[in-house]
Amino acid sequence: xxxxASVPKAPADPILGLVGRFKADTSEKKVNLSVGAYRTAEGxxxxxxxxxEAEKLVVxxxxxxxxxxxxxxxxxxxxxxxxxxxDQSVIDSGCIATAQALSGTGSLQVIAQFLKxxxxxxxxxxxxxxxxxxxxxxRALLEYETYPYWHQESRGLDFAGMMxxxxxxxxxxxxxxxxxxxxxxxxxxxxxxxDEIVAxxxxxxxxxxxxxxxxxxxxxDLAKDGYAQRLFTSSGLEFFIAQSFAKNFGxxxxxxxxxxxxxxxxxxxxVVLSQLKIIIRQAYSSPPKHGAxxxxxxxxxxxxxxxxxxxLTLMSNRISDMRxxxxxxxxxxxxxxxxxxxxxxxxxxxxxxLSKEQVVRMVEEFHIYMTADGRISMAGLxxxxxxxxxxxxxxxxxxV
Numbered sequence: 001x002x003x004x005a006s007v008p009k010a011p012a013d014p015i016l017g018l019v020g021r022f023k024a025d026t027s028e029k030k031v032n033l034s035v036g037a038y039r040t041a042e043g044x045x046x047x048x049x050x051x052x053e054a055e056k057l058v059v060x061x062x063x064x065x066x067x068x069x070x071x072x073x074x075x076x077x078x079x080x081x082x083x084x085x086x087d088q089s090v091i092d093s094g095c096i097a098t099a100q101a102l103s104g105t106g107s108l109q110v111i112a113q114f115l116k117x118x119x120x121x122x123x124x125x126x127x128x129x130x131x132x133x134x135x136x137x138x139r140a141l142l143e144y145e146t147y148p149y150w151h152q153e154s155r156g157l158d159f160a161g162m163m164x165x166x167x168x169x170x171x172x173x174x175x176x177x178x179x180x181x182x183x184x185x186x187x188x189x190x191x192x193x194x195d196e197i198v199a200x201x202x203x204x205x206x207x208x209x210x211x212x213x214x215x216x217x218x219x220x221d222l223a224k225d226g227y228a229q230r231l232f233t234s235s236g237l238e239f240f241i242a243q244s245f246a247k248n249f250g251x252x253x254x255x256x257x258x259x260x261x262x263x264x265x266x267x268x269x270x271v272v273l274s275q276l277k278i279i280i281r282q283a284y285s286s287p288p289k290h291g292a293x294x295x296x297x298x299x300x301x302x303x304x305x306x307x308x309x310x311x312l313t314l315m316s317n318r319i320s321d322m323r324x325x326x327x328x329x330x331x332x333x334x335x336x337x338x339x340x341x342x343x344x345x346x347x348x349x350x351x352x353x354l355s356k357e358q359v360v361r362m363v364e365e366f367h368i369y370m371t372a373d374g375r376i377s378m379a380g381l382x383x384x385x386x387x388x389x390x391x392x393x394x395x396x397x398x399x400v
Contacts (some may be wrong), residue, residue: 019034030369031388032380033369033376033377037247039380041382050304054298057301066289071277072098072280076296081098084216084230086233087262098262099276101280102288103244103255103256104243109139110280111209118207120172124147126149129149142174146165148161149162149187157187157193170204171204171205172206174207178211180215180227182350184346184349194227195231209234209241210229212226216248216309217312219379226343236264237262241259245291249308256291319378322378323378326389328384335393348378352375361396
């Protein structure tokens, strides 16, 4: 008998399982709206031209080697990524502890382990949230609870419910917030609402954790998408940021991201970084070089950075165009319900509001692959399939 005989087979990942089903589907009309990755108007993956140019320069650099990186990543790589999030005066104060990590998921894993080290026992996340969030904190043996976020009737933010939820949180507990382009809803707080959220975090003496996966990708504007962390910084609160470059650089497979801890003092930042390095050393020893080198080359080469900023605008505009096209196509059919939320939401995802039963029909009957909660990736839409998707949403909503 195998020594593994007692090990149960794990269920497939909900999203990656859909990808497998989509690839095996032989329907000519199939549409993949499940995966959060940018696609061109032709439905193809896209390597950003700035990234392609930076990669050539990295490969041709004869000073490069394949030696281990420092545990927290190369020191010279930190400043450009910090500058995407913080004012220079804050950076110069030395109060930010920064460590390279394995994209957003890896950054969250490191932070989760660090929270446990701090004595934090509970993390509060929005309901709904990215499916991996609760699992990451559970893996770190942290208790995970949710606060209200999505308001089904308005297809928008349940701000009153969210604020009431924050009032239930206790001093020293961690609140997980999406910095921009909330996944899966695409619904973000307004500027005024962010002010209230920050004030409530200060009043309740919470530990904020901002998951920053879409800066620049959501609106095409780095500063606009970076508002939340600048507000938290100016508030004087100490907090964490999990920064990912999967979406806004298209570096999904390079697994490049950073952990940032905004501390009250330079001395505190030095202590925090020392412990972050211990966690990373025990987890994977040191981070990979290639993705970090590409990001650094783009951010430190003026012409490449300018190219990258234009590419962010291009990607953001294409997704906005698809939002408009989908809403217009649905409303032209007189589909039951209101559909303004399709254009009100922001970022890669739209929370359609379709029920689980309707989603099953979309997948099984119409070959349109989407997650069970009704979330669709707008990047999967293009001029050749948006009308078909709208037709199928109309049929599902009518029960036809």
